[in-house]
Amino acid sequence: MDWPLKQFDVKNAFLHGNLEEEVYMDFPPAYSNGGNTGVCRLYDMIIARDNVDEMSKLQGNHAAEFEMKDLGDLKYFLGVEVARSSKGIFLSQRKYVLDLLKENGMLGCKPVETPIVKKHHLCLNPSQKLVDKGRYQRLVGRLIYLAHTRPNIAYALSVVSQFMHSPNVNHIAAVMHILAYLKSAPGKRSIVWETWAGHVTDRQSTSRYFTFVGGNLVTWRSKKQKAVSWSSVEAEYRGMA
Known part of the structure; x- marks a missing residue:
């Protein structure tokens, strides 16, 4: 559907070499998980959305809690190369x-x-x-x-x-x-x-x-x-x- 694909990274999680422990964050306020308690495990993140303004707002909310790095359009993620054309998205390793x-x-x-x-x-x-x-x-x-x-x-x-x-x-x-x-x-x-x-x-x-x-x-x-x-x-x- 030609949605933009953006990639973001949490910079401060990798400032001191390899990370030995996993990083977690609280669920977003609007998220419902059936009343269960828990947290989200943090990675590099890929965001896809039909509303660019909402994507920017989400990035701003994360930046308020973490030092974020905008990696731009998704091109390479966890060993997978991503290329876009008028026909769709091509994935390659x-x-x-x-x-x-x-x-x-x-x-x-x-x-x-x-x-x-x-x-x-x-x-x-x-x-x-x-x-x-x-x-x-x-x-x-x-x-x-x-x-x-x-x-x-x-x-x-x-x-x-x-x-x-x-x-x-x-x-x-x-x-x-x-x-x-x-x-x-x-x-x-x-x-x-x-x-x-x-x-x-x-x-x-x-x-x-x-x-x-x-x-x-x-x-x-x-x-x-x-x-x-x-x-x-x-x-x-x-x-x-």
């Missing part, structure tokens, strides 16, 4: 991807065409050498955050996330394969995979769905089903259910 590749020594790797190998046969295998669990969990966690704008890696992440407590060399190789796929196009976005009886251990299917509002994609998910489907048709019915 290209810089986030490049930083991730650099941190893991993958900037010079050979790109691959898919986020995961077909018929990968990944499973818990006691005979395989284990790898650093902490590093594996941190890396998969960062990739999960990336999936906010990259639904095309959702299926691959649903696979590697199943081995968080006991990752081996095959599992970390699959994660590195995802990074190599991201190298091929850091800003690319595509679709989510689905498979019938694709899990090697339990033969369960993975289904996908997308939610559109006004023709715009707002949510997506790729999830392993809880029961085994005897046919692809049954898997589709379970996915719809």
Whole structure:
């Protein structure tokens, strides 16, 4: 609807290095939370409103309590780049991807065409050498955050996330394969995979769905089903259910 997007920051929360504790503020006077008591946790803030005067008033109210910094129009927030055009708002995590590749020594790797190998046969295998669990969990966690704008890696992440407590060399190789796929196009976005009886251990299917509002994609998910489907048709019915 072409509403302006403004970004503000609380300056004094970051004057003395990294903040070890969380910052809170009281609820605004007009806010009702059903009679419950509580406070708001403070972040960088994004404000969207159809009334510019009301946005300025809200900024003034915050400035009376905190030292505020006006960051202007929203362009970059928590690893997400924001660009506007006449067609709408474009979200990208290209810089986030490049930083991730650099941190893991993958900037010079050979790109691959898919986020995961077909018929990968990944499973818990006691005979395989284990790898650093902490590093594996941190890396998969960062990739999960990336999936906010990259639904095309959702299926691959649903696979590697199943081995968080006991990752081996095959599992970390699959994660590195995802990074190599991201190298091929850091800003690319595509679709989510689905498979019938694709899990090697339990033969369960993975289904996908997308939610559109006004023709715009707002949510997506790729999830392993809880029961085994005897046919692809049954898997589709379970996915719809």
